[in-house]
Amino acid sequence: MKIYYKIFVFLFFSIGIIFSQTVTKTGTTAGQFLKIGIGARALAMGSAFSSVSGDAASLYWNPAGLSRLKKNEIILDHQDWVLDVDLDFVGASFRTPFGTIGAAVSAMYMGEMEVTTTHNPEGTGEKFSIGSMMGQLTFSKLLTDRFSFGFSTKYIQETIYNSKATGLAIDLGTLYHTQIDGLNMGMSISNYGTKMKMEGRDLLLQTEIDPSLESDPTNINANFQTDQFELPLIFRFGLSYKKLLPRGFDLLIAADALHPNDNSESINLGSELAYKDFLFVRSGVANLFQKDRISKESLGFGIKLRIANALYLIDYSYQDMGPLGNPKKVTLTTLF
Secondary structure, eight states: OHHHHHHHHHHHHHHHHHHHOOOOOTTOBSOGGGGSOOOHHHHHTTTOOTTOOSSTTHHHHOGGGGGGOSSOEEEEEEEEOSTTOEEEEEEEEEEETTEEEEEEEEEEEOOOEEOOOSSOTTOOSOEEOEEEEEEEEEEEEESSSSEEEEEEEEEEEEEETTEEEEEEEEEEEEEEEOSSTTEEEEEEEEEEEOOEEOEEGGGEEEEOSOTTOTTOOOOEEEEOOOOEEBOOOEEEEEEEEEEEOGGGEEEEEEEEEEEESSSOOEEEEEEEEEETTTEEEEEEEEEETOTTOOOOEEEEEEEEEEETTEEEEEEEEEEOOGGGOOOEEEEEEEEO
């Protein structure tokens, strides 16, 4: 009863925070690609995934979820994001006697663009590119038959032309299987780390200290001063419940409460209907109660195939993001 009381108190104060915040900090953090969700299954469920275990996509949502994997997994994730931006994620998790270890690489990229200046608004003939990448190592372990924890370390880099910004971050997560059969509770903190600052030869300029002095030296190297920006820190608290239904059907429902440092609080809701652990249909809605909300409903499906001694999961998701379009995602997961 003490555990349920603590959960109630936590939810009470979380909901109070959600409806009390009046000022958002939208657009004030670096590494925005870190907020793009991984795994078509999770996105189809409205990104309500912090308490859902047994999926390699836990590398992104909650590292504690890796502790519940029954097999080694490799996840390949591709998303056609908005405005011709693509995001790829490759991750792997392996069971060991000491716990579950994982690793992942994520990259966001777009096509080359023309270099333009005030004197050459149609282009100088040069091209430049923009990209972001993240490398991650994860460890997760069961402390009891019901409680597990996990953490990740990340290296983050963003580049534009000849300049770049780098940062380090960690993710922390816990997962608790309650005494109520099928009810899970998860919490995670993502992207807690250093600030990022753009540096590089594109910020180099040549100037003189005092143009009014004839003897003043010219062509002195100097640099534009750029600001530091925090990473997009996100706190998630989630509940999920799985119910076995007649005739081989299973129903999973999940909800996440989000507290980011660069937007208002919101709630994600999702569901998954499975048939004989073979065919999956999913739906969800993301960012309820968020100010200036863009993300809306999401849908998706999945199929699990056995080939030789391995299992393959193919998942697809579709999101409605209003004026930004309808991003689609395909994920392939291999279990061996």
